[in-house]
Amino acid sequence: xxxGPEIRRTADRLAKAVAGRPLVSAWFAFQALAPFGxxxxxxxxxxxxxxxxxxxxxxxxxxxxxTHNQLYGVWQVCRAGERPPTARSLRVALETADSAILLYSAxxxxxxxxxxxxxxxxxxxxxxxxxxxxxDAAAIEARLQSPAFxxxxxxxxxxxxxxxxxxxxxxxxxxxxxxxxxxxRRAMDLAPAERAALARALLKVPRRSYRSRGIEPARGMRGxxxxxxxxxxxxxxFDRAGLPCPRCGTPVVRATDAGRRIYACPRCQR
DNA sequence: CTTTAAACCTGCTGGC
DNA sequence: TGCCAGCAGGTTTAAA
Numbered sequence: 001x002x003x004g005p006e007i008r009r010t011a012d013r014l015a016k017a018v019a020g021r022p023l024v025s026a027w028f029a030f031q032a033l034a035p036f037g038x039x040x041x042x043x044x045x046x047x048x049x050x051x052x053x054x055x056x057x058x059x060x061x062x063x064x065x066x067t068h069n070q071l072y073g074v075w076q077v078c079r080a081g082e083r084p085p086t087a088r089s090l091r092v093a094l095e096t097a098d099s100a101i102l103l104y105s106a107x108x109x110x111x112x113x114x115x116x117x118x119x120x121x122x123x124x125x126x127x128x129x130x131x132x133x134x135x136d137a138a139a140i141e142a143r144l145q146s147p148a149f150x151x152x153x154x155x156x157x158x159x160x161x162x163x164x165x166x167x168x169x170x171x172x173x174x175x176x177x178x179x180x181x182x183x184x185r186r187a188m189d190l191a192p193a194e195r196a197a198l199a200r201a202l203l204k205v206p207r208r209s210y211r212s213r214g215i216e217p218a219r220g221m222r223g224x225x226x227x228x229x230x231x232x233x234x235x236x237x238f239d240r241a242g243l244p245c246p247r248c249g250t251p252v253v254r255a256t257d258a259g260r261r262i263y264a265c266p267r268c269q270r
Numbered sequence: 271c272t273t274t275a276a277a278c279c280t281g282c283t284g285g286c
Numbered sequence: 287t288g289c290c291a292g293c294a295g296g297t298t299t300a301a302a
Contacts, residue, residue: 002295053296070296072280088281107279108297122297156273161297169295215295238295259274260295 002071004131004166004206006214008050010075014057015048017077017099024080027093028109036063036111045094052126052165056117057094064117066110067092073106126165130206140164140199144187154198155183155257164202169260170215173238175201176262182269183257209233237263 026040039061046058055075057065067073073091078084080098088104103109117123127143128135143149149163157163158172167175176183178201181194190198209215212233236246241254245265252263 006295068296070279071294072282072296074281105280152272159296171295259276261293 002053002069003168003171003209003214004050004053004129005171005210006216007053007055007069007166008131008210009214011048011050011055013077014055014075014101015045018094018096018101019045019048021045021096021098023094024097025093025095027095029089029091030109033092033109033111040094050129050131050166051123052129052161053168054122058114062114064112064114065092066108066112066117066120066123067103067106068108068122069106070108073108074104076102076104078102122161125162127160127162128164130164130166130171130202131210135203137196137199137203140202141195144190144195144199150186150188152187153183153258154181154185154187155262157187158202159258159260166206167202169262170235170238171206171209173262173264174236175205177237177264177269178205180268180270182264183255183262185270237265239263 022042022044023040026037028034028037040059044060046060047056049056049058054066054068057067059065069075074088076084078100080095080100082100083090083102086104090102090104091106091109092101092103094101112120128139143163149157149160152160154176155172158167158175159169161167172183175198179194179198181190181198187195215233215235237252240252240263242251244250245252245268247268248265250265250267253266254261254263256262
């Protein structure tokens with residue numbers, strides 16, 4: 001579940017299940033982390049925080065578990081002692097008296113002292129979290145104009161976690177469509193109205209996705225997503241090559257941008 | 271400095 | 287059914 005909204009939803013779920021209660025056991029698959037298992041018994045999880053697409057599990061002893069799911073990591077909540085049948089490899093298990101949270105498949109896992117979080121190679125480079133309620137359009141507009149980012153092409157810029165943490169491929173695709181801007185434009189070349197529209201879209205699209213519980217591919221149906229909820233986040237152009245643009249009817253075009261697939265309406269996005 | 275390409279990690283799907 | 291190629295919502299590194 002790889003973009004900001006999905007990660008934050010996961011954090012919510014995990015925290016609800018285990019935060020605040022003493023751990024009965026902790027287990028790590030990786031050799032380097034195994035010694036932490038016994039040390040964590042009896043400790044509590046203070047909070048589970050998303051930082052962009054990374055998750056920080058904060059223990060009450062000055063240590064934090066850093067995990068990044070990349071494309072394939074999966075967190076699960078289950079009852080204490082349970083281990084749902086799966087072919088995936090278990091990497092972390094944190095158990096309280098009644099619930100457990102399990103991390104499968106992820107490879108980017110570390111235990112860090114709270115004091116070294118600020119110097120972590122990934123965390124230290126993150127920009128403001130796109131789902132941070134304190135982030136506003138003015139701040140994003142300022143960022144788009146700052147010398148550090150202004151010369152960059154929007155397609156690549158919006159994937160850069162140092163610009164806005166939590167953005168990902170479907171979010172950048174949808175935000176650019178929402179703003180009516182083509183991915184090859186440079187931040188510095190946007191007209192004021194376009195810049196304002198993009199800043200607004202960069203807040204609106206991720207928040208709407210988070211509210212509707214993120215997106216999830218429908219099993220066995222390539223290109224279909226279980227995102228069509230009542231209050232609804234639904235793709236306008238992502239994964240919809242050849243289908244009519246919802247605004248003007250022109251067929252949506254697929255392309256490669258910054259090494260990733262992107263979709264756009266050639267007429268609405270200039 | 272900016273952009274692209276390749277590598278890395280793991281899981282899933284489709285084709286043969 | 288089994289194996290392999292290709293792709294994926296991510297990130298880092300090296301090269302252009």
